[in-house]
Amino acid sequence: MKRMFCATLYRMWKSTGTRIAFFITYVATVFYFVLARMVAVGKLGAAQAGSVSGLGDAMIIWLCGSLVIGLLVGLDFENKTIHGVIGFGRKKIIGNYVAVFAVLVTLLVLPYTIGSLVCIFGGIDMTGAEQTAISIYMGNVLGYSGDVAPGKMILSYLSYAMVYVGQLSICIPAAVKLKKPAAVTAFGFFFGMLSALLATLASKVEIVDNIYKLTPYNYNMETLGIGGSYGDMFLAIAVSLVFAGLMGGVSWGLFRKAEIK
DSSP states (O other): OHHHHHHHHHHHHHOHHHHHHHHHHHHHHHHHHHHHHHHHHTSSOGGGHHHHHTTSHHHHHHHHHHHHHHHHHHHHHHTSTHHHHGGGOHHHHHHHHHHHHHHHHHHHHHHHHHHHHHHHHTTOOOTTOGGGOOSHHHHHHHHOOTTSOHHHHHHHHHHHHHHHHHHHTTHHHHHHHHOOHHHHHHHHHHHHHHHHHHHHHHTTSHHHHHHHTTSGGGOOHHHHSTTSOHHHHHHHHHHHHHHHHHHHHHHHHHHHHOOOO
16 A cells, blocks of 8 residues: 555656646745735735635635546546556555545645745735635734744644645545546536535525535635634544545445446
8 A cells, every 4th residue: 555655646746737736836826925915015906806816725726636636546547557556456546546635635735835824924914915815825824913822823724734635535536437637627626616606505504504514615714714713623624534535435436336448
């Protein structure tokens, strides 16, 4: 299992598609924080703030994260390399996909975490850029005060990364079923945009709302930012990991029935 995990990580690192996804994410992060600063100092007007937020993690991570998952699973089927590992057993293959996926998604959100921390500890004033705050990465910058415990700050960023792992894990069974990176990217990006609408719809039906609260899609910058509670952060991590495990189980069920050509 360890050898399979390391080999898969190496394959993904060598993949041109993966490098493009990371390049897009890292460049978008730089532009996001630079342009948000320009909004804060008045060099960009409020009308442009919405465009700036489009470079934030909510859109970019869903786009590039879905692409990475599509490459992780889909390329094994497209290149027929799945035949070389099928002897390990389908359960181990799916477990390996989930583990590698979790590492890759965590690395994808890393630049936003670094950018947020640079703004906080570099003393960069983002007051006035509130309209660009779509997640904890800008929310923590705006809400930071010197009395925030370092442990709580670390937990805030960790819990948000795990929420992305949980949210994007729905792309794993989609990748097993679709087997095409482009199709998985389209599915993930569309679902990411749809999830915000689902939250609004779920709140209007009590039963649906109760179910929705048991998923990682229920968490946002208010609950996981540095102003949130430790309990919410730990619960978000637990819910996200359980949900990712559940999606791994669904993926195994689909993979077990799939015909390997």
